[in-house]
Every structure is written in C-alpha cells, then in structure tokens.
Amino acid sequence: MRSRQGVVRGRPLSLQIDGRVIEAYEGETLAAAMLAVDARVFRRDTQDRPRGLFCNMGVCSECLVDVTQAGQPTRRLRACVTDVQADMVVSTTRAET
Amino acid sequence: MNVREDYDLIVVGGGPAGQAACLALQDRLARVAVIDEQSRPGGQILRQPPRAFTVSNWQAGGTYRKLKAQLRAFETLSGVDWLGGRSVLDVRAEGDGWRVLVSDGAQVASLRTRRVLIAAGCYDMTTPLPGWTLPGVMSAGAVQAFVKSQRLTPGRRIALAGSHPLQLLVAEQIIEAGGEVPALAFAQSLQSALVQAARRPMTVLAHAPQLLKVLLGGLRLTASGCRIRFGDRPVEVVGEEQVQALRLASGAQIDCDAVALCFGFLPQSDLVRGMGLNVLQGRFGGWTAVHDPWMRSSRPGVYVAGETTGVKGAEAAGAEGALAGLAIALDEGLITSVEAERRARGPRRRRGRAIRFAELLDAIADPSVFLSQAQPADTILCRCEDVTQGAVDAAVATVETPNAVKLSTRCGMGPCQGRNCEHLLLQRMNSVEKAPQGFRARFPARPVRIGDLTA
Numbered sequence: 001m002r003s004r005q006g007v008v009r010g011r012p013l014s015l016q017i018d019g020r021v022i023e024a025y026e027g028e029t030l031a032a033a034m035l036a037v038d039a040r041v042f043r044r045d046t047q048d049r050p051r052g053l054f055c056n057m058g059v060c061s062e063c064l065v066d067v068t069q070a071g072q073p074t075r076r077l078r079a080c081v082t083d084v085q086a087d088m089v090v091s092t093t094r095a096e097t
Numbered sequence: 098m099n100v101r102e103d104y105d106l107i108v109v110g111g112g113p114a115g116q117a118a119c120l121a122l123q124d125r126l127a128r129v130a131v132i133d134e135q136s137r138p139g140g141q142i143l144r145q146p147p148r149a150f151t152v153s154n155w156q157a158g159g160t161y162r163k164l165k166a167q168l169r170a171f172e173t174l175s176g177v178d179w180l181g182g183r184s185v186l187d188v189r190a191e192g193d194g195w196r197v198l199v200s201d202g203a204q205v206a207s208l209r210t211r212r213v214l215i216a217a218g219c220y221d222m223t224t225p226l227p228g229w230t231l232p233g234v235m236s237a238g239a240v241q242a243f244v245k246s247q248r249l250t251p252g253r254r255i256a257l258a259g260s261h262p263l264q265l266l267v268a269e270q271i272i273e274a275g276g277e278v279p280a281l282a283f284a285q286s287l288q289s290a291l292v293q294a295a296r297r298p299m300t301v302l303a304h305a306p307q308l309l310k311v312l313l314g315g316l317r318l319t320a321s322g323c324r325i326r327f328g329d330r331p332v333e334v335v336g337e338e339q340v341q342a343l344r345l346a347s348g349a350q351i352d353c354d355a356v357a358l359c360f361g362f363l364p365q366s367d368l369v370r371g372m373g374l375n376v377l378q379g380r381f382g383g384w385t386a387v388h389d390p391w392m393r394s395s396r397p398g399v400y401v402a403g404e405t406t407g408v409k410g411a412e413a414a415g416a417e418g419a420l421a422g423l424a425i426a427l428d429e430g431l432i433t434s435v436e437a438e439r440r441a442r443g444p445r446r447r448r449g450r451a452i453r454f455a456e457l458l459d460a461i462a463d464p465s466v467f468l469s470q471a472q473p474a475d476t477i478l479c480r481c482e483d484v485t486q487g488a489v490d491a492a493v494a495t496v497e498t499p500n501a502v503k504l505s506t507r508c509g510m511g512p513c514q515g516r517n518c519e520h521l522l523l524q525r526m527n528s529v530e531k532a533p534q535g536f537r538a539r540f541p542a543r544p545v546r547i548g549d550l551t552a
Contacts, residue, residue, distance in 0.1 A: 001275065003250065006154055009248075026149040028147070040339050041338065050231070059513065059516050059517075075202070077544075
C-alpha cells in the first residue's frame with residue numbers, strides 16, 4: 001500500500017510482471033512496485049508452495065525473480081535491490097529453480 | 098564500470114560506521130571508495146528515499162537527528178567515490194592489498210585496494226515457525242525499510258511479533274504511513290523485561306530519555322487501539338496463497354495480511370569470514386569480527402566497524418567507524434599517534450556508553466524465550482532449499498560438522514549462503530565445541546549471473 005502522505009514519487013512508468021502490465025514510479029524498487037499491486041508471490045518452492053519476499057535488504061534472496069531488459073540477457077535479480085525500469089519484463093515462474 | 102581501478106581504501110557499507118570513517122579521514126586519503134547495495138548512503142537505519150522521490154519531514158524524530166547530520170556531512174565529502182547500488186561479491190588478498198569484486202546487477206568490476214574497511218551492518222535474525230514462508234511474512238527490518246525508503250506499507254494489516262523493543266518503533270512507523278497494526282506481541286513477559294532493566298539501574302538512568310521515548314511510544318500505540326501483548330509468542334502463520342492470520346500461544350488469532358517478525362539481529366559476516374578474519378560466535382548466533390582498540394581486524398590492512406563487530410546500534414557503529422578512520426590515518430602516517438589518541442577519546446566514550454545500552458537491550462530482547470520452544474518437525478528451517486527442521490535434526494544425529502549437514506541435507510546451500518539458516522543449524526547442533534566454525538564461507542557473497550562474472 002503506497003503511502004500518499006508527504007511524498008511525491010518519480011515519474012510514472014509501466015513494466016510487465018508475469019504478462020500483466022503494472023504502473024510503477026521511477027525510484028521504486030521492483031519489490032515495492034510488486035507489493036504495491038499485491039503481486040506478493042515472488043517464486044514457488046520445490047513443492048510448488050508460494051513464497052514471498054522476506055528481508056528487503058539483499059540478504060535472503062527470497063525475492064529473486066527473472067528480469068529481462070532490452071538488449072540484455074535475462075538475469076535472476078533480487079527484486080528488493082533492483083530499481084524498476086520502464087519496459088522491464090519480470091517473471092516469477094520458471095521451469096527449474 | 099568495468100574499469101580496473103586502484104584505491105587506497107575501500108569501505109564496504111555506507112551506514113553510520115562507513116560514513117564516520119570517511120569523515121574522520123577528512124578527505125586526506127586520495128582514493129577512497131564506499132560500496133553499498135543501496136543506491137544512496139544511510140545504511141538500514143537511514144534508508145533514504147530514492148532520488149526521484151520528494152519526501153517531506155523524512156525521519157523527523159529526534160532519534161534520527163544526529164545520524165542525519167552525519168549523513169549530510171558525509172554526502173558533502175568531495176574525495177569519496179560513492180559506489181551505490183552495488184554488491185560486493187568477494188574480497189580476496191592479492192599482493193600487499195586486496196582485490197574486490199563488485200556487481201551492479203549487470204556488470205562485474207574488479208577493484209584493487211591497499212586497505213579495506215568492512216562496515217557491512219547487520220540483518221534480521223530468522224526465527225522459524227509454521228507458515229513463516231507464506232508470502233506476507235517478513236522481517237521487521239523489511240517492513241521498516243519499505244516505510245522509510247519507499248513510503249510503502251507491505252500490507253494493510255501488519256501484525257508484529259517478536260522479543261525486540263524495536264517492534265514498538267516499527268509499529269508506530271507503520272501507522273504513521275497509513276497501515277494498521279492489529280497486534281503487537283512480545284514473547285517475553287513484561288515482568289521479565291522490567292527485571293532486566295532493574296538489574297542495570299545506572300544504564301537505565303544514563304539512557305532515561307531513550308527509554309522514556311519507548312514507553313511513550315507504547316502508550317501512544319495503546320491509545321491508538323493497538324493492543325500490546327506480553328508473554329505471547331507466535332505459534333503459526335495461517336494462510337494458503339498468502340498470510341491470512343497470525344496465531345499466538347494464548348490462542349488468539351489475529352486477522353492480518355502481513356506479519357513482521359522482530360527477534361533481533363545478526364552481524365553481516367560473509368565477507369569477514371571469506372577473508373579469513375578472526376571471528377567469535379555471537380550470543381544468539383552469528384559471527385562478530387575480532388578487532389583491536391583501533392578496530393584493526395586480525396589481518397593487516399583490514400579494519401572492521403559497526404554491527405560487523407557485534408550488533409550494538411547506530412551510535413556505537415558511528416563511534417567505531419570514527420576509530421577505524423583514525424586508525425587508517427594513523428597507519429598511513431597522515432596523523433601522529435598523539436593526534437589519533439586525542440581524537441579517539443570522544444568516540445571511545447560514546448562507544449562504551451552505547452555498548453552498555455546495547456547490553457540492556459540484548460537482555461530485554463533475549464530471543465531464547467522463543468528459540469527454545471520446539472517447532473513441528475516439518476517447519477522449514479532452510480528457506481532457500483526447503484529443508485525442514487526434522488531433516489536437519491536427523492542429519493545432526495549422524496554427522497559431526499555443519500558442512501557435513503549441509504552436504505547431506507542441502508541446508509545452507511542456497512543463494513542466501515546460510516545467512517538465514519546457519520545460526521539455526523548451530524542451535525540444533527547445540528554445541529559451540531562441536532561446531533566452532535559453522536559453514537565454510539563460499540564465493541560469491543551475493544548472487545551473480547555466471548555470464549557476468551566471465552564477461
């Protein structure tokens with residue numbers, strides 16, 4: 001839930017998460033942008049259980065997602081230490097972990 | 098940034114300790130870089146909003162005033178290369194200096210430096226319970242970082258459970274940002290907390306203003322309708338696809354869409370151990386870097402400061418950073434030992450004071466009230482590899498070392514490099530003698546794409 005009090009966010013931009021186009025703001029982390037739209041499942045574990053972000057400081061790697069940006073190979077990045085970019089394509093599902 | 102560069106000093110961590118070290122050096126060392134995973138300096142205590150945001154009255158309380166002043170002073174230093182948004186993957190000895198591998202998420206750079214200061218901070222200690230892997234369960238530090246920096250509450254109704262008084266502050270910050278806190282549960286009784294305080298009357302007296310603030314915060318929370326419970330530990334997080342409720346030992350079931358766990362903190366020790374610096378096991382797990390009175394580590398040219406040497410708060414971290422900065426200036430021949438001694442007096446005094454307060458907090462926040470409780474065998478202990486406590490216990494019964502448990506169960510083999518599970522495994526092994534070393538530190542300290550390493 002984005003707080004509206006006393007904050008002016010960066011310019012709006014859009015990116016894709018699992019095929020869904022979402023709005024985010026320049027300066028937001030990918031994790032914040034996902035949670036703001038209630039995209040709370042960052043991966044599924046070996047028994048297909050939903051898993052979420054845990055530490056939000058780059059330590060636990062629970063928020064690893066596949067991120068593709070123009071001209072770049074797909075990288076598995078920690079959403080909590082990755083800033084959103086326009087036209088990022090993010091996937092929380094992958095064949096193998 | 099794939100340019101090879103030579104530095105006189107690389108500081109890992111842009112929190113209070115790293116900042117204070119740079120300020121103590123006063124730009125007298127030519128080539129200094131500070132590396133941090135956040136794009137802006139501040140550390141976890143002052144996770145700044147992104148540059149693209151404008152936030153009014155950010156962290157306005159008196160708690161943060163001195164830290165903010167130091168941060169502003171650090172940001173005006175002209176001779177420091179700020180390498181934000183970058184993770185240190187590895188620090189290894191090379192010749193008479195160190196080679197530091199740094200990733201910005203796309204490219205990997207290899208930097209050389211003569212001296213290193215590790216001021217990498219701490220992170221929330223994990224405390225497993227059934228359902229704690231459901232989306233919506235996170236550390237209190239995670240929630241706080243979202244509120245401070247992103248101006249976001251990671252849920253509408255966030256229940257807090259733990260043993261650390263910090264959760265009172267987190268609750269207030271959630272409410273201030275527009276979230277609800279339907280419950281705040283301390284695992285320990287109020288009486289046990291008060292007994293710990295009564296045992297340290299001088300520390301209580303010396304820190305009366307801070308303690309009064311905590312008390313007033315608690316009263317404000319109660320007045321706003323948040324019920325503070327004591328002697329009630331979390332037993333299960335309920336939900337299917339995400340958190341729906343938190344169940345407490347008293348039987349209370351709190352409807353919520355997020356749970357923040359707050360039992361204390363562990364020092365960041367992956368780089369320290371990878372570099373082969375001497376460490377000691379912390380009281381509640383984790384590893385603290387050994388140092389001399391000048392924050393020199395056990396290896397020449399390497400200094401340690403802040404939570405890396407044991408979790409004792411931002412004030413102590415700043416004091417240790419200042420001492421490390423003075424030591425570096427002294428070892429470089431930039432100042433005399435007389436000047437170093439003179440300038441060290443203030444930081445030493447502040448450090449001693451802060452340590453006594455940290456000891457009081459540690460005693461009050463003792464997580465063993467929760468950790469000593471048995472959890473069901475199918476509770477996940479290693480989050481990365483989905484290893485249950487039962488599987489770990491079975492392995493512990495047959496093998497001798499943490500590394501052997503890792504090999505047979507995969508506990509500790511995932512991308513967190515054991516940061517979440519190692520202290521839990523050592524507790525299951527229940528013997529410091531049996532497991533004096535913990536896991537062997539492995540490259541890389543943070544995840545990186547193999548293709549980026551070889552590019």
